[in-house]
Amino acid sequence: ELQLLESGGGLVQPGGSLRLSCAASGFTLSSYAMTWVRQAPGKGLEWVSAITVSGDDTYYADSVKGRFTISRDNSKDTLSLQMNSLRADDTAMYYCAKDLRLLGTLDSFDVWGQGTMVTVSS
Amino acid sequence: EIVLTQSPATLSLSPGERATLSCRASQSVSSYLAWYQQKPGQAPRLLIYDASKRAPGIPARFSGSGSGTDFTLTISSLEPEDFAVYYCQQRGNWPLTFGGGTNVEIK
Numbered sequence: 299e300l301q302l303l304e305s306g307g308g309l310v311q312p313g314g315s316l317r318l319s320c321a322a323s324g325f326t327l328s329s330y331a332m333t334w335v336r337q338a339p340g341k342g343l344e345w346v347s348a349i350t351v352s353g354d355d356t357y358y359a360d361s362v363k364g365r366f367t368i369s370r371d372n373s374k375d376t377l378s379l380q381m382n383s384l385r386a387d388d389t390a391m392y393y394c395a396k397d398l399r400l401l402g403t404l405d406s407f408d409v410w411g412q413g414t415m416v417t418v419s420s
Numbered sequence: 421e422i423v424l425t426q427s428p429a430t431l432s433l434s435p436g437e438r439a440t441l442s443c444r445a446s447q448s449v450s451s452y453l454a455w456y457q458q459k460p461g462q463a464p465r466l467l468i469y470d471a472s473k474r475a476p477g478i479p480a481r482f483s484g485s486g487s488g489t490d491f492t493l494t495i496s497s498l499e500p501e502d503f504a505v506y507y508c509q510q511r512g513n514w515p516l517t518f519g520g521g522t523n524v525e526i527k
Contacts, residue, residue: 343456357515398466404511404512407454
């Protein structure tokens with residue numbers, strides 16, 4: 299079974315930092331472009347960031363550009379999201395998701411983790 | 421940014437009825453549109469990709485259609501487990517975007 303597992307969420311004060319991680323089982327994460335999607339409590343889905351297979355190209359929503367950094371370590375088959383200068387409106391469940399197609403980008407997402415909750419509050 | 425508008429926001433139907441959900445894009449996304457189902461406390465699940473292709477394991481009662489700016493997700497006969505929130509997502513251009521969702525609730 300293909301699975302993703304996020305970790306690293308928690309409670310952080312406004313202006314603080316947090317690093318999320320995502321690990322895969324049942325498939326080789328390093329063969330797929332990967333994405334982070336978030337969902338504020340009671341709200342819809344918001345695409346946050348994506349990274350190509352090689353890691354050479356990254357993409358961000360305007361709401362997080364300059365504050366968040368997506369990265370991957372293909373030798374360890376892991377994905378990360380470094381979140382700095384956190385704000386109250388960053389409070390959300392953060393999901394990592396796998397691109398449907400091998401070696402692609404700009405795709406749909408066929409495998410999702412269960413999410414890790416980030417709460418930004420003083 | 422391509423804005424996806426889903427309608428209606430809420431659809432109240434009974435099991436066995438047909439559900440028709442709409443997603444309209446602010447500019448053409450060709451056939452690069454997907455549909456997801458999300459139940460409370462769960463991650464989204466991919467149902468349809470590239471407007472009309474069912475993801476593996478998705479029942480045949482789910483079908484997608486459309487291209488350009490107007491798309492439809494149809495559930496031919498609602499099963500009890502189909503009551504959930506449905507989102508569309510475009511991959512025509514960066515940034516990727518999702519629609520606001522349609523809540524299919526039991527009437």
